[in-house]
Amino acid sequence: MTAAIRAEGLRKAFGGRPVLRGVDLEAPAGTVLGVLGPNGAGKTTTVRILTTLLAADAGRASVAGFDVAARGREVRRRIGLTGQSTAVDGLLTARENLALIGRLLRLGRAGTRRRVDALLDRFGLAAAADLPAATLSGGLRRRLDLAACVLGEPAVLFLDEPTTGLDPVSRTVLWDLVRDLVGGGATVLLTTQYLEEADALADRIAVVDAGRVIAEGTPAALKRKAGRDRLEVVLARPAETAETARLLTRLAGHPARPDPDRAAVAVPLPGGLDDLARVAAGLSAAGVAVTDFTLHRPTLDDVFFALTGAGEAEPAA
Amino acid sequence: MTAALVGYLADTRVLAGRHLLHLRRTPGRLVLMTLNPLVMLLALGYLFRHAITVPGGRYEEYVLAGVGAQVGLAQIGPTAIGVAADLRGGVTDRFRAMPVPLGAVLLGRTLSDLAVAAVSLAAVAGLGALLGWRPHHGPAATAAGFAVLLAFCYAMAWAGVLLGTLVRDAETLDSVGALILVVFGFLSNAFLAASSLPGWLRPVAEWNPVSSVVGLCRRLWGNAAAGQSTGAAGATAAAVLLALLAAAVVLSLRALRGR
Numbered sequence: 001m002t003a004a005i006r007a008e009g010l011r012k013a014f015g016g017r018p019v020l021r022g023v024d025l026e027a028p029a030g031t032v033l034g035v036l037g038p039n040g041a042g043k044t045t046t047v048r049i050l051t052t053l054l055a056a057d058a059g060r061a062s063v064a065g066f067d068v069a070a071r072g073r074e075v076r077r078r079i080g081l082t083g084q085s086t087a088v089d090g091l092l093t094a095r096e097n098l099a100l101i102g103r104l105l106r107l108g109r110a111g112t113r114r115r116v117d118a119l120l121d122r123f124g125l126a127a128a129a130d131l132p133a134a135t136l137s138g139g140l141r142r143r144l145d146l147a148a149c150v151l152g153e154p155a156v157l158f159l160d161e162p163t164t165g166l167d168p169v170s171r172t173v174l175w176d177l178v179r180d181l182v183g184g185g186a187t188v189l190l191t192t193q194y195l196e197e198a199d200a201l202a203d204r205i206a207v208v209d210a211g212r213v214i215a216e217g218t219p220a221a222l223k224r225k226a227g228r229d230r231l232e233v234v235l236a237r238p239a240e241t242a243e244t245a246r247l248l249t250r251l252a253g254h255p256a257r258p259d260p261d262r263a264a265v266a267v268p269l270p271g272g273l274d275d276l277a278r279v280a281a282g283l284s285a286a287g288v289a290v291t292d293f294t295l296h297r298p299t300l301d302d303v304f305f306a307l308t309g310a311g312e313a314e315p316a317a
Numbered sequence: 318m319t320a321a322l323v324g325y326l327a328d329t330r331v332l333a334g335r336h337l338l339h340l341r342r343t344p345g346r347l348v349l350m351t352l353n354p355l356v357m358l359l360a361l362g363y364l365f366r367h368a369i370t371v372p373g374g375r376y377e378e379y380v381l382a383g384v385g386a387q388v389g390l391a392q393i394g395p396t397a398i399g400v401a402a403d404l405r406g407g408v409t410d411r412f413r414a415m416p417v418p419l420g421a422v423l424l425g426r427t428l429s430d431l432a433v434a435a436v437s438l439a440a441v442a443g444l445g446a447l448l449g450w451r452p453h454h455g456p457a458a459t460a461a462g463f464a465v466l467l468a469f470c471y472a473m474a475w476a477g478v479l480l481g482t483l484v485r486d487a488e489t490l491d492s493v494g495a496l497i498l499v500v501f502g503f504l505s506n507a508f509l510a511a512s513s514l515p516g517w518l519r520p521v522a523e524w525n526p527v528s529s530v531v532g533l534c535r536r537l538w539g540n541a542a543a544g545q546s547t548g549a550a551g552a553t554a555a556a557v558l559l560a561l562l563a564a565a566v567v568l569s570l571r572a573l574r575g576r
Contacts, residue, residue, distance in 0.1 A: 048410075051410075051414045052413075052414065053410055053413055053414060076414060076416045077416045080414075081410065081411060081414040083407035083410050083411070084407070085405065085406050085407040085409045086405035086406070086407070087410065087411040088408075089335065089408060090337045091338070091342045091556055092335070092338060092339075092342075096338065100331065101411075101415070103331045103414065104328060104331055104332075104412070104415055105416075106324075106327075132342070132439060148411065149411075152415070158414075162497050176387065207341060232412055299417055
């Protein structure tokens with residue numbers, strides 16, 4: 001399969017401060033690549049290089065088959081970008097914003113009108129089409145931003161933190177729109193700080209931290225790295241913590257970890273519902289009083305914390 | 318090549334249209350921007366016309382070229398704020414990630430600024446005529462004077478682009494714009510003869526680009542002009558404007574591409 005996005009060893013420093021320290025990425029055509037990382041990890045700089053807005057200090061990248069440094073114009077004909085801030089013109093109406101992009105893309109007067117009307121409909125903007133964009137809600141503005149980005153039917157889309165600051169409903173709407181676009185054959189590179197978002201949308205995820213890709217794989221593979229399902233019980237009588245840990249080790253067949261401070265015990269529980277039923281019955285039979293009984297599935301948060309050792313140091317903003 | 322040029326111009330026209338649409342949406346801004354030099358003209362050319370004397374002519378004639386230059390200076394702040402807002406908001410990035418030349422984006426803005434400047438200059442000339450300003454060297458020289466002022470306004474629009482590229486904060490830009498207006502306006506021959514300034518400030522005023530533009534306009538209009546001949550003043554002003562424009566264009570493009 002051909003890669004719609006390929007980056008090899010991208011490096012970039014601003015004023016001597018390295019931001020990218022050799023970023024490698026690859027996204028086959030028609031897939032969503034999630035680039036996941038905290039603030040300051042280099043996500044936006046990577047997007048700016050791939051969209052020809054910024055020149056890399058070292059390394060190479062191609063988008064839609066064209067080198068971003070040497071064939072920038074060919075790349076720009078084939079991409080759409082929604083940056084971190086919503087790039088709509090607040091003084092123009094939603095319709096005028098899209099028409100402006102259509103005319104710059106040389107779609108012609110009639111072609112622009114047809115395409116703009118279709119997008120306003122599809123993105124749920126028809127009712128707000130003739131209001132100044134500044135008066136629209138954050139969610140609607142983001143949708144308008146995305147509509148402007150796909151107006152030219154780009155082969156490759158770059159979405160830089162598209163749902164940052166959006167309410168949950170708007171986020172879900174935006175996710176559906178992105179899925180829809182991928183269904184139409186586009187390749188998407190999506191950066192996000194939300195593990196949930198990468199999980200929901202991406203075929204593959206690259207985890208970046210401090211200017212490097214520290215892990216890459218499918219969401220499922222990354223979660224496997226983070227470990228198995230895990231049961232946690234919180235005890236009514238803290239004195240029973242050690243004893244319960246021994247009981248759980250026996251019931252689950254895996255070493256349980258007591259946490260005396262919280263009167264809690266955690267144990268790996270990979271066997272699904274059967275394991276869960278056996279452990280619950282065992283605890284009940286032993287007369288252990290439990291105030292909380294929770295099954296934790298591994299999340300990308302676990303992956304992220306496992307990989308970056310975050311929590312020790314606050315990442316730079 | 319020709320197709321590329323036609324495309325470039327088409328993009329420029331569409332982008333200039335965007336700024337003109339902004340003006341239609343916020344007419345107050347256009348009115349205020351035009352009002353600023355008009356108030357200046359009224360204050361100096363009417364209220365102070367007997368209080369200030371200039372060698373070789375009437376003050377209400379003398380001051381018009383100065384207020385004309387003020388139109389260009391007053392534009393720097395608003396242009397810079399607009400450029401900075403587009404950069405902050407990602408609008409410039411959106412255009413740049415499209416097959417749209419960066420030059421066309423900035424040409425669109427500066428040309429629409431020039432249109433605003435033309436409206437302001439027309440208003441200044443109209444009010445000036447009411448207050449007693451007259452050009453004395455015929456229509457061609459009169460038009461040439463306004464062409465010089467428009468060229469100055471265009472160079473100042475690019476200075477605004479550069480400023481907005483380098484300084485991103487709107488409030489800072491507002492203050493810097495006001496400062497530029499006062500410093501470059503008053504430390505020049507725009508409102509007072511350079512010879513009437515304190516001795517140590519005279520070289521500053523003489524080297525101020527505003528002075529060469531204003532001096533040339535006075536020469537073309539026959540309004541209490543002093544100093545160089547028209548030819549020499551024209552050559553100086555042309556050199557100054559070209560240098561300013563070239564520097565602002567090159568530095569703006571470099572700053573934007575390197576971001």
